[in-house]
Amino acid sequence: MSSNDDAPIKGNFIREADGPWAGWWKWSGHDPFEDATGPFFVKRDEHGIVTGFIPEQKNLNGHGIVHGGSLMTFADFSLFMVAASNGDEISGVTVTMNCEFVSGAQAGQMLTARGECVRAGGSLVFARGTIFCGEDAVLSFSGTIKRSRRTSH
Numbered sequence: 001m002s003s004n005d006d007a008p009i010k011g012n013f014i015r016e017a018d019g020p021w022a023g024w025w026k027w028s029g030h031d032p033f034e035d036a037t038g039p040f041f042v043k044r045d046e047h048g049i050v051t052g053f054i055p056e057q058k059n060l061n062g063h064g065i066v067h068g069g070s071l072m073t074f075a076d077f078s079l080f081m082v083a084a085s086n087g088d089e090i091s092g093v094t095v096t097m098n099c100e101f102v103s104g105a106q107a108g109q110m111l112t113a114r115g116e117c118v119r120a121g122g123s124l125v126f127a128r129g130t131i132f133c134g135e136d137a138v139l140s141f142s143g144t145i146k147r148s149r150r151t152s153h
Contacts, residue, residue, distance in 0.1 A: 034076075049081050050113070055108070066104065075113065098141065099139055
């Protein structure tokens with residue numbers, strides 16, 4: 001595990017050193033559902049935050065295309081990454097999320113997402129984005145995150 005001083009977002013991220021995700025970062029927190037659906041990755045490039053996901057057979061629906069629930073789980077991950085585009089990890093929960101399915105995706109195709117943080121207030125953060133397969137839009141999303149209250153012990 002390398003230092004995360006140069007991670008795209010300050011927080012619990014591990015840099016991938018090998019394979020197709022070399023140079024990308026994976027959130028190292030524990031999220032059983034997200035872990036079972038993904039893995040999902042994030043990096044920062046000259047255009048800002050970008051997230052990535054390569055769906056597998058486990059992510060397909062009965063029609064042989066990526067299940068909408070898998071896309072929405074990736075969109076939720078991306079919502080948090082885009083919302084944290086200022087560089088600080090956001091701890092919170094999704095309170096609203098809207099998704100529009102634009103086209104389908106296949107297993108083995110790299111999906112990426114980009115977006116923007118629309119507004120970051122004290123307790124609510126609003127963000128939106130699009131998941132792409134190459135240049136083609138697959139799903140557009142927008143949502144609101146409620147920041148967790150920090151407690152001292």
